Amino acid sequence: MTRSPTPPLWLLFSAGGTLAAFLFPIHLLLFGFVFPLGWAEPPSYEQLLALVRHPPIRLYLFGFISLPLFHWAHRFRYTLYDGLKLKHLNMLVAVLCYGTAVVLSVVAARTLLDVG
């Protein structure tokens, strides 16, 4: 018998959902509205660059980007199953959803690793 991959995938879904629930609204408010629209003085480019280059922050950013993508993959997959009744496309939907999360996580990892 092969083991079901569901428990680890659910764990990623849950971790990503929790991270997004706590941190995403304030992050989007600051970096999607407050700074681009000039509601407040944004951090200078040098400050942002120093922040992104800081090793613990790079690790934080990787989790911040990657985990919620797996949350999306898992939730969206089942929404397609139940909402659009795509159970017969099981494999295709799963590969597309988790595959997207994996590819974007790899891009994020490579971006944050060759910061120099």
Add this chain to the structure above:
Amino acid sequence: MSTPVRYTLHHPRWYRRPVSVFWWLKKRAYIVFVLRELTSVFVALVSVLTLLQVRAILESPEAHAALMARLASPPVTGLLLVALAALVFHSVSWFNLAPRAMPVRLRGRRVPDVLVSGGNFAAWLFLSAAMAFLFLGTMTTR
């Protein structure tokens, strides 16, 4: 009126009534459920946005400035407004479900759901305030 009769594979005697693809539009609770699940699309959008921002910052000051300018355009702001509403919906529904997804026990007794959700909401408020303080308070005083 002739809906094709379909049987479950290998169980020829089981008949399942076909359900419309739009089954979830029939009840308010179903619509809310599907909308809640779809908040994940906007969660992914913010992940991608963060990735783009990090890449722009690492690339050059010009790339970062160009991205900031693009984020300030009305269509993008409109999209982000929808995203923000979806994110808040995600947070609220997530914290409300937390006590049922992971019941907390203390000395053998189950901690009341209201306290678990309340703790989550308080932590959310605290973290958001801390982030806002970090970026608005300390960083701008040069």
